Amino acid sequence: MVTKSSKAEKKIAYDAKLCRLLDEYSQVLVVAADNVGSNQLQNIRQGLRGDSIVLMGKNTMMKRSIRIHSENTGNQTFLNLIPLLVGNVGLIFTKGDLKEVSEEVAKYKVGAPARVGLIAPIDVVVPPGNTGLDPSQTSFFQVLNIPTKINKGTVEIITPVELIRKGDKVGSSEAALLAKLGIRPFSYGLVVLSVYDNGSVFSPEVLDLTEDDLVVKFATGVSMVTSLALAISFPTLAAAPHMFINAYKNVLAIALATEYSFPQADEVKEYLKDPSKFAVAAAPAAAAASGSAPAPAKEEEKKEEPAEESDDDMGFSLFD
Numbered sequence: 001m002v003t004k005s006s007k008a009e010k011k012i013a014y015d016a017k018l019c020r021l022l023d024e025y026s027q028v029l030v031v032a033a034d035n036v037g038s039n040q041l042q043n044i045r046q047g048l049r050g051d052s053i054v055l056m057g058k059n060t061m062m063k064r065s066i067r068i069h070s071e072n073t074g075n076q077t078f079l080n081l082i083p084l085l086v087g088n089v090g091l092i093f094t095k096g097d098l099k100e101v102s103e104e105v106a107k108y109k110v111g112a113p114a115r116v117g118l119i120a121p122i123d124v125v126v127p128p129g130n131t132g133l134d135p136s137q138t139s140f141f142q143v144l145n146i147p148t149k150i151n152k153g154t155v156e157i158i159t160p161v162e163l164i165r166k167g168d169k170v171g172s173s174e175a176a177l178l179a180k181l182g183i184r185p186f187s188y189g190l191v192v193l194s195v196y197d198n199g200s201v202f203s204p205e206v207l208d209l210t211e212d213d214l215v216v217k218f219a220t221g222v223s224m225v226t227s228l229a230l231a232i233s234f235p236t237l238a239a240a241p242h243m244f245i246n247a248y249k250n251v252l253a254i255a256l257a258t259e260y261s262f263p264q265a266d267e268v269k270e271y272l273k274d275p276s277k278f279a280v281a282a283a284p285a286a287a288a289a290s291g292s293a294p295a296p297a298k299e300e301e302k303k304e305e306p307a308e309e310s311d312d313d314m315g316f317s318l319f320d
Helices: 006-026 040-049 059-073 076-084 097-109 134-144 174-181 204-208 211-232 240-257 262-273 276-291
Strands: 027-032 053-056 090-095 110-112 124-126 148-151 154-157 161-164 186-187 191-197 198-200
Touching: 006 053, 006 059, 006 090, 027 076, 027 097, 053 174, 076 191, 076 198, 097 110, 097 174, 097 191, 097 204, 110 154, 124 174, 134 148, 134 276, 161 174, 186 191, 191 204, 211 240, 240 262
Parallel strands: none
Antiparallel strands: 027 090, 027 191, 053 090, 110 186, 124 161, 148 154, 191 198
16 A cells, blocks of 8 residues: 555655756657557667656646746746646657657557547558458448458458548447458557757657758748848848849939939940940850850861873883
8 A cells, every 4th residue: 555655755756856857958859658558668768778768757747846946946948848748748858869869769669459439540441352251241341331242252352441530539340340350550659749959849840851951941031031121121131132233223224214324324325325236245255155166177288199100201102
């Protein structure tokens, strides 16, 4: 029989452990522990041993300890953990890489049967093929409107059937059929819900972002800031080049429409007066783009072959 004093001692020890972990670790993964057994949890603890510690407990006790420890230390960032403690959750304190720890936790999943009343975490599809069941078992398939046929004395499913949809409760007929087919459609393990890092809280999807993703998002943000700055005519570092170019275009347009001018505008006006100058200016650029100009063709030197000596020169003649 557990006495009140032993319960109080356990609470004190738990509170001290949680406060110590909060002081030692700045990174925490908040994980859901639904349908996770004690043996599975022990395997996870062993797999994370080294730089991570898994701590389970009642939410009320964890919230109380975090709140009191935040008041005692003056560290208000601990309070960001309290809204995350909802449902059957636990805490993984770690000093390692958050992405690697999250991937390690995901490895420890075990298959589970579809029990009656459970909320399906995924869609369950029964594949076509021979079930190995005798024809007397066709009633299960008829209740669930699954098309079958008898092939070589056994029941065969003709087409794939979506038996359970994600979010639906598992019924008795579905659970019985999956048990007969030996299908364990669900897998359970610790699921990372939120990430706490030095007071900041964010979604675990952030851990999957690569450097390329960050560059794209940063460029998108800069583009949005630039567009906003240009729309309200507010100078920013990102919008300044566009503002200068737009201002130059406006001044140039005024110079072309009036007698006002400046050196850059004079050059443009000259081009507009004599369009042929465009071709003259573009020729060197085109030549540079296409490479060096073709060298002038050299006239092939014709080597004069020595004339063949005639028979007359040799002192002979065919007509003599």
